[in-house]
Amino acid sequence: MSNLETWVDGPADGESTDPVSKKTAALQKLRNWINKMMRIEMTDTRILVGRFICTDRDGNTIMASCHEYLNPEVCGFSDEPRLLGLVMVPGRHIVSVSIFK
Amino acid sequence: MGDIVTVEYTKDDNSEKKANMGPRLPRMGDAEDITEEFFSAVKELSLGELFHDEFFGLFEAMSAIEMMDPKMDAGMLCNRSRVPALSADELKMEGLTEAEQIGIIDATLACLVSWLEGHSLAQTVFTNLYMSKPHSIHDRPLRAFCIVVYNIIELLKDFVEGALVVEEEDFQPMTYGYNLYPEVPHARTIGLLKEVEDELTKSLRTSAVSSNKERHDDVVALHARIRLLRIFYQALLSLNWREADKEANIGEFQKLLNSCIEIIPTLQETVSRGLQPVQVENSDEFVMMGFDPLVNQRLLPPTFPRYTKIKSRPEAFVYLQELFGRLKQVCKVVNIASFHRVLDLFVSISRSNACIVSRSIMQILYLRQGSKNRDRDLTEKLREAARSFISPPALLPRSTILNNPQSKEYVDHFIGNCALTFKGLIHLYGHNRARQRDRLAGIMDEFANLQDEAERVDAFLNSITMKGDPPRTHLACFGTWMLYHTLKIMIMFLLSGFELELYSVHEYTYVFWYLYEFLYGWVISSLTRADNYLAEQQLLSSKSTRRKPAKKQKPRPFVREITYNQAMQNMCGGYYKAVLGLKLDGKIRVPRTEFDCERVRYEHRFFPFGMLVTPPPVQYYEFQEMTSLLEQSSSEMLYAAAYEHFHRAKTLFEGIVNPDQEVRNLLKIAKTNYVVLKLFATGHKRDSDVPLDFNFTVHQCFPIIKLN
Numbered sequence: 001m002s003n004l005e006t007w008v009d010g011p012a013d014g015e016s017t018d019p020v021s022k023k024t025a026a027l028q029k030l031r032n033w034i035n036k037m038m039r040i041e042m043t044d045t046r047i048l049v050g051r052f053i054c055t056d057r058d059g060n061t062i063m064a065s066c067h068e069y070l071n072p073e074v075c076g077f078s079d080e081p082r083l084l085g086l087v088m089v090p091g092r093h094i095v096s097v098s099i100f101k
Numbered sequence: 102m103g104d105i106v107t108v109e110y111t112k113d114d115n116s117e118k119k120a121n122m123g124p125r126l127p128r129m130g131d132a133e134d135i136t137e138e139f140f141s142a143v144k145e146l147s148l149g150e151l152f153h154d155e156f157f158g159l160f161e162a163m164s165a166i167e168m169m170d171p172k173m174d175a176g177m178l179c180n181r182s183r184v185p186a187l188s189a190d191e192l193k194m195e196g197l198t199e200a201e202q203i204g205i206i207d208a209t210l211a212c213l214v215s216w217l218e219g220h221s222l223a224q225t226v227f228t229n230l231y232m233s234k235p236h237s238i239h240d241r242p243l244r245a246f247c248i249v250v251y252n253i254i255e256l257l258k259d260f261v262e263g264a265l266v267v268e269e270e271d272f273q274p275m276t277y278g279y280n281l282y283p284e285v286p287h288a289r290t291i292g293l294l295k296e297v298e299d300e301l302t303k304s305l306r307t308s309a310v311s312s313n314k315e316r317h318d319d320v321v322a323l324h325a326r327i328r329l330l331r332i333f334y335q336a337l338l339s340l341n342w343r344e345a346d347k348e349a350n351i352g353e354f355q356k357l358l359n360s361c362i363e364i365i366p367t368l369q370e371t372v373s374r375g376l377q378p379v380q381v382e383n384s385d386e387f388v389m390m391g392f393d394p395l396v397n398q399r400l401l402p403p404t405f406p407r408y409t410k411i412k413s414r415p416e417a418f419v420y421l422q423e424l425f426g427r428l429k430q431v432c433k434v435v436n437i438a439s440f441h442r443v444l445d446l447f448v449s450i451s452r453s454n455a456c457i458v459s460r461s462i463m464q465i466l467y468l469r470q471g472s473k474n475r476d477r478d479l480t481e482k483l484r485e486a487a488r489s490f491i492s493p494p495a496l497l498p499r500s501t502i503l504n505n506p507q508s509k510e511y512v513d514h515f516i517g518n519c520a521l522t523f524k525g526l527i528h529l530y531g532h533n534r535a536r537q538r539d540r541l542a543g544i545m546d547e548f549a550n551l552q553d554e555a556e557r558v559d560a561f562l563n564s565i566t567m568k569g570d571p572p573r574t575h576l577a578c579f580g581t582w583m584l585y586h587t588l589k590i591m592i593m594f595l596l597s598g599f600e601l602e603l604y605s606v607h608e609y610t611y612v613f614w615y616l617y618e619f620l621y622g623w624v625i626s627s628l629t630r631a632d633n634y635l636a637e638q639q640l641l642s643s644k645s646t647r648r649k650p651a652k653k654q655k656p657r658p659f660v661r662e663i664t665y666n667q668a669m670q671n672m673c674g675g676y677y678k679a680v681l682g683l684k685l686d687g688k689i690r691v692p693r694t695e696f697d698c699e700r701v702r703y704e705h706r707f708f709p710f711g712m713l714v715t716p717p718p719v720q721y722y723e724f725q726e727m728t729s730l731l732e733q734s735s736s737e738m739l740y741a742a743a744y745e746h747f748h749r750a751k752t753l754f755e756g757i758v759n760p761d762q763e764v765r766n767l768l769k770i771a772k773t774n775y776v777v778l779k780l781f782a783t784g785h786k787r788d789s790d791v792p793l794d795f796n797f798t799v800h801q802c803f804p805i806i807k808l809n
Contacts, residue, residue, distance in 0.1 A: 026145035029138065030152050039132050042168060053161065054153035057146040059139070062153075062165050082399055088165040097139045098132035 030055065037100040038063060043093045045071040050087065052099070059091025175401050192230055192391060195239030199319035202243045204376030205231060205391050206326050207368075209250060211417040215409065217257070217424075217458060221273045223397035224409040226250065231391050232279065242323055245297045248285050249330050256337045257458055263342065264461035266531030271457040277400045287338055294331035301327065322371035329364045332357050333425075342465055349466060351435050358425045365422045372414050427459040434467050440486035440523075443467070447530040448593075452801075454534065464531045468524060479520045487516075489658070490585070491631040492638050493578035495562050502565055511558045515579065518554060522547045526590075535601055541594040542709035548587045549713045555579035571641060577630065584715060585627045591710060592620050598706070599802040606795060607684065607691045611703050611724050613677035618727070621670035623716050625663055632659045661757060665764070668753035672771060672803060675746030679778055679806060681731055682739030688793050740782035747775040766800050773805050 038052040040061065050066030067081040146152055151162075166173045193201075209232075212225035231238060235247035258274050261267050267274075285293070301324040308317040336357035341347040378387035394409075412420065431450060437443050450463060488496050495502045495512050503509045525547065529540045556577075563575040595612055598604050604612055635658070683689045691697070703721045710718040731739065754760070754768040780786065786808055795804035 023145045026142040027152070029142045033135070033139075034152075034154050044169065048168070054151055054157050055143055055146075056151050057143055057148055059143050062157075062161065064161070084166065086161060086165040087168055089168045091140075091143075093169045094136075096134060096136045098134045098136070100132050 033099050039098045039100065040089055041095040042089065043095055047071065048084070048087065048089060049081075050084075056091075059094055060088060061091070061094065061097075062086065062088045175398050192234075194234075194237055197240045197243060198376075199316070199323050200374060201376045201390060202240060202246075203319065203322050203326065203371070203374050204389070205229065205243060206246050206323075207372060207375045207414045207417075208378075208389050208392060209246070210421070211412050211414050213250065213254070214417040214420045215411045216254075216273070217420075217456060218412075219271055219273065219457075220409045221275060221277075221401070222254070222279065223275070223277045223400050224394070225411060226254065227277065227279050227397055228392050228394050230393055230396065241293075242297050242301065242327055245290075245293045246327065246330060249290055249294060249334050252285065252287065252290050253330070253334055253337065256334075260337075260340075260342060260461045260465060261457055264464035264531060266460055266464055266528065267457060268533060268536055271533055277397060291331065291335060294327060294334070297327050298324065298331065318371065319374055321367070322374045325364050325367040325371065329361055329368065332360050332364070336361065336428075340462070340465070342469075349435070349469065351432050351466075355429055355432055358429050361425045362422060365418055365425075369415065369418050372418070375414070424456060424458065427453075427455050428462060431455075431459050431463040432466065434463055438482075438485075439489065440482040441490070443482075444523075444526070444530075447527055451530045451534065451537065457533075460531045460533075464528065467527060479524065480516050483516055483519050483523065487579065487582050490582050491578050491634050493562075493582075494566050494573050494575055494638075495578075501569075502562060505565060508562055508565060511561055515551075515554050515558045518551060522551055534597065538594060538597045538601060541590055541597070545587070545590060545594075545709050546712045548583065548590065552580065552583045552587060552713075552715060555583045573641065578634070581627050581630050581634075585624065585631070587713065588620055588624045588627065588716070591713075591716075592616065592624070594709065595620070595706075596802040599797070599804075604706075606680070606689050608702060608706070609680045609795075610677060610684070610728065611699075612706065613673045613680065614724060614728065615707065615719065617670055617673035617677050619716065619719055621666050621673060624666045625670065628659045628663050628666065632657055632663070664753050664756055668750045668757075668767070668771075671746045671750035671753065672767065675743045675750065675771075675774060675778070676803075677743075678731070678739045678746065679743035679774070679781075681728065682736040682743065682781070683793065685732065685736040685739065737782050737784065740778050744775050744778035744782060747771045747778065751775060763800075767803060770799055770803050770805050777806050777808070 033052055036052055037049060038061075040048045040063070042048065047069040048063065048066050049069065050063030052061065053064050054062040064086050066084045066087045068084050069081050143152070151157075168174050197205075209226060209229050212228065216222055216225040226232060229247075231243060231247055232250070235244055235251070238244040238247065254276070258276075261272055262274060301320055305317070305320050305324060308320050311317070336354050339350045339353040339357060341349055376390055378389040378392075380387050394411075427450075434443060434446055437446060447463070447467075450459070455463075484496055487493055494500055495508065503512065522544070525544060529537060529544060532540060556579075559575055559578055559580050562578075566573045566575045595616060598612065680689065684691065700721045703724065707718060710716075748771075751768060751771040754764055754771060757764055760768070789808075791808045794807040794809050796807050797804050799805060
């Protein structure tokens with residue numbers, strides 16, 4: 001489970017084709033996003049907003065203190081967001097990901 | 102942990118055209134789309150590698166709810182109604198036919214019953230859309246019904262919350278903001294129901310003479326339903342719970358319950374008159390008019406939705422009928438004078454797996470908070486109970502012992518402590534069976550303290566009574582009484598393990614061994630001691646009053662209980678030896694020795710007994726020593742010994758006059774086991790590998806041994 005190697009610092013030149021440095025660059029990116037507020041749109045049009053805390057190779061993502069928003073265009077009505085807490089979104093159900101600045 | 106970006110909402114931001122995404126959706130302008138970047142970045146991770154920060158642990162990984170999993174994700178589209186949800190405005194609010202009203206009422210009652218079985222209101226009663234706007238319904242029967250259901254829910258919830266015997270698995274009190282109470286007061290509600298009943302009675306008269314038989318039957322059905330609800334509601338009110346200055350009107354309560362029971366058959370006969378759910382085209386779903394099972398989906402807690410199966414309407418009526426019957430049973434607790442009988446009633450109600458409502462009402466009736474004298478009452482009952490058990494000289498009516506201020510203080514203090522502990526015991530019997538086991542283990546500690554105090558009080562009182570004329574012993578009076586109760590709790594604790602299916606078959610040996618060799622034996626000896634002591638007292642008192650001994654000897658009070666316990670002891674002995682024999686024959690699967698440590702399991706099973714001084718906990722090596730002796734004999738001899746035990750148990754049970762259902766069941770088990778073991782002893786089916794079955798259908802703690 002624990003992956004200390006993800007924390008190994010490396011040169012952050014993302015343009016390199018060297019597999020090692022490519023991975024380092026990817027990790028650097030992910031590290032920039034971690035603990036930031038993230039917004040995920042799912043295949044069933046719901047939108048989840050929560051703090052990004054974990055992901056894996058398939059894009060399965062865990063978010064903390066997550067809120068669920070309905071898309072009123074699809075379900076026909078708008079409603080209060082619902083607090084879900086800790087959620088895991090399977091990568092295959094993610095339509096788009098954005099990060100709040 | 103990182104910086105958290107405060108999310109701004111676009112509630113008042115009209116310039117943002119994304120606002121049509123919902124009134125409070127976070128503004129997109131602040132977010133940067135990283136979809137492609139994100140997916141290409143995660144591709145670089147190795148298979149199974151997780152990218153996370155250092156505070157992330159297994160807990161986070163395991164407790165996250167999985168989105169888009171229908172079982173976990175309550176908000177998923179497939180968990181929302183596929184049938185377009187009826188908004189409350191689209192509901193038919195007037196001109197409902199009788200059949201429609203009957204159907205809605207029946208379906209709501211089925212929901213109510215499912216709620217009482219531990220489901221949430223949001224997924225049961227409040228799926229009835231009429232419940233959200235009862236005042237807008239123009240048809241009076243249905244309006245009155247919805248209002249009374251609200252009030253009944255409040256009342257039941259209040260009983261359950263007041264009795265404090267509820268666990269989360271029994272009952273969900275959340276009302277999710279649906280609330281009517283006290284909008285329509287009780288008197289007004291009853292008035293409303295009575296008006297509706299009168300109207301229906303009138304239309305009954307007209308429809309009876311008209312040729313429309315169908316309509317007449319519908320009105321009869323509707324009338325019966327309203328009447329049932331009204332009477333049940335009045336019955337609940339007659340308990341006057343929460344009204345400190347009023348006593349519960351038990352007579353009224355029982356009378357009303359009887360009327361409820363009488364109405365139920367009418368409801369059962371007319372189930373078919375109500376509108377039934379219709380199947381949606383091309384789907385397995387059924388839709389009931391006015392109901393939307395998923396209407397409250399977004400009100401549910403964020404944890405995964407519990408699976409809710411609503412009972413069928415006929416099942417619901419059976420449940421209600423049983424509920425009324427149980428409530429009637431429960432009332433008996435008020436009129437029983439003897440404290441020991443009260444305990445027995447609590448045990449038997451609890452053993453019948455009574456529902457949370459009846460358990461709660463029973464607690465409230467007995468340990469009612471409203472009456473101020475309840476505590477004094479309980480100490481008085483306990484004195485009486487001790488007197489009837491062993492008649493300690495200190496508690497005798499004309500006893501002078503209590504004139505001594507110190508002994509009075511000691512006795513009062515002891516009885517006061519007893520009252521506290523027994524109150525706890527009664528409360529414990531209100532809990533569901535699984536939780537009771539934990540609590541039984543916990544309360545043994547308190548009984549150990551009581552035993553200790555009882556012995557000291559006895560010793561002190563003995564020093565006084567021995568100087569009296571005639572000298573009497575006071576040793577082990579209160580002590581025996583406490584020991585008796587402690588033993589009963591220990592037995593109940595061990596037996597509950599069978600009921601809860603905690604023991605595996607190879608463990609039966611030491612559980613039955615403990616019951617057979619010690620617990621039942623000790624109960625018998627404490628009862629015999631009490632019996633002898635009572636007889637002595639009687640002799641002494643008849644001497645001192647110089648009256649002729651009464652012609653008819655009073656029957657000894659413990660004969661029945663001693664016989665019963667002897668029979669139980671033999672039952673346990675029978676099981677112990679039978680299982681031992683079966684183990685020798687290899688008929689019972691035992692864990693492989695390298696994975697097994699019987700001592701650890703033994704000590705775990707009897708762990709709570711370690712708190713007690715008397716009886717001393719029996720150690721594992723003693724079990725081993727005694728069992729290894731038996732194991733040297735052949736399995737046939739063990740079977741023979743076992744069937745003799747069952748035979749003796751059978752004879753003892755047959756000697757009990759007026760056997761109750763439990764004794765009859767045990768007798769049946771003893772007989773069957775006797776026959777089966779006799780076959781075993783003669784070598785019948787010895788070598789066959791037919792699986793052995795311990796069948797608990799007749800009694801939840803004592804199995805029938807069967808070859809399948």
